[in-house]
Amino acid sequence: MERPGDIRRIVGEGVSSGLSEARLNAAVDQLKPVFERVSFGEQPAYDDLDAAALRELEPEVGFVARSMVLTPTADLRIAGYHLMGVLDSKAVIPDLRAGLQSGREWERIEAVRALGRMSQPDARSLLLETAGHPDLQTRRAAAEALRIRAR
Numbered sequence: 001m002e003r004p005g006d007i008r009r010i011v012g013e014g015v016s017s018g019l020s021e022a023r024l025n026a027a028v029d030q031l032k033p034v035f036e037r038v039s040f041g042e043q044p045a046y047d048d049l050d051a052a053a054l055r056e057l058e059p060e061v062g063f064v065a066r067s068m069v070l071t072p073t074a075d076l077r078i079a080g081y082h083l084m085g086v087l088d089s090k091a092v093i094p095d096l097r098a099g100l101q102s103g104r105e106w107e108r109i110e111a112v113r114a115l116g117r118m119s120q121p122d123a124r125s126l127l128l129e130t131a132g133h134p135d136l137q138t139r140r141a142a143a144e145a146l147r148i149r150a151r
Contacts, residue, residue, distance in 0.1 A: 007035070010067045019060050027060040031083070038079050046082050054087055062091050069095060078110050085114030093122045100130055100138075108133070109141045116145025124149060 007028055014024045028035075030053055037044040054061045065087065068080025081099060084092040099111025112130055115123040127149070130142035 010064060013067070014060065014063045017063070019063055023057055023060045024063070027054075027057045027064050030054055030057060030061070031064060034079055034083065038075050041075070044079060044082070046086050049083075049086050051086050051088065054083075055089065058087065058089055059091060061087055062089055065092065066095055069099065074106070077107065081107075081110040081114040082117075085117030088118045088120060090120050090122065093120060093126070096123070097126060100126060100133075105135055105137055108135070108138045112138065112141040112145050116148050 011021060011024045011028065015021045030050070033048070034044040034046075061083070065080045065083040068076045068083065071077060071080075081096070084096055096111045096115055099114075100108055102108050102111070108130075112127065115127050115130075124146070127142050127146050131139055131146065133139050133142065
């Protein structure tokens with residue numbers, strides 16, 4: 001996804017699924033700081049993103065975030081989960097639920113962190129469920145996310 005061809009592919013897939021090309025391109029433009037930081041191996045500044053502007057481009061931003069989560073590249077997957085958290089949309093809850101069911105501990109933890117950013121009631125419910133996960137690190141991440149949400 002760091003390469004222009006990957007972004008064009010995602011835009012093309014989004015258009016094929018019925019999304020607006022103009023809005024997908026606007027979503028990609030809004031997310032350029034994330035793509036740039038990830039391409040340099042840096043952690044994007046998610047708190048600097050304009051969450052309201054991203055929500056105005058829903059469902060296109062959600063589609064891009066989902067596409068990132070489906071890539072084989074861990075740093076893009078992580079960024080996709082974080083974007084879902086920033087988006088704070090009920091529409092991405094099923095994607096985060098799927099992340100919680102991953103066989104990869106790091107992926108479950110990133111999905112937990114995304115849920116911890118969200119204000120959606122379903123996010124809290126999923127965190128409560130995950131607080132009983134068999135994996136210790138996943139449980140700890142869920143408990144920490146619940147503590148942060150309680151503040």
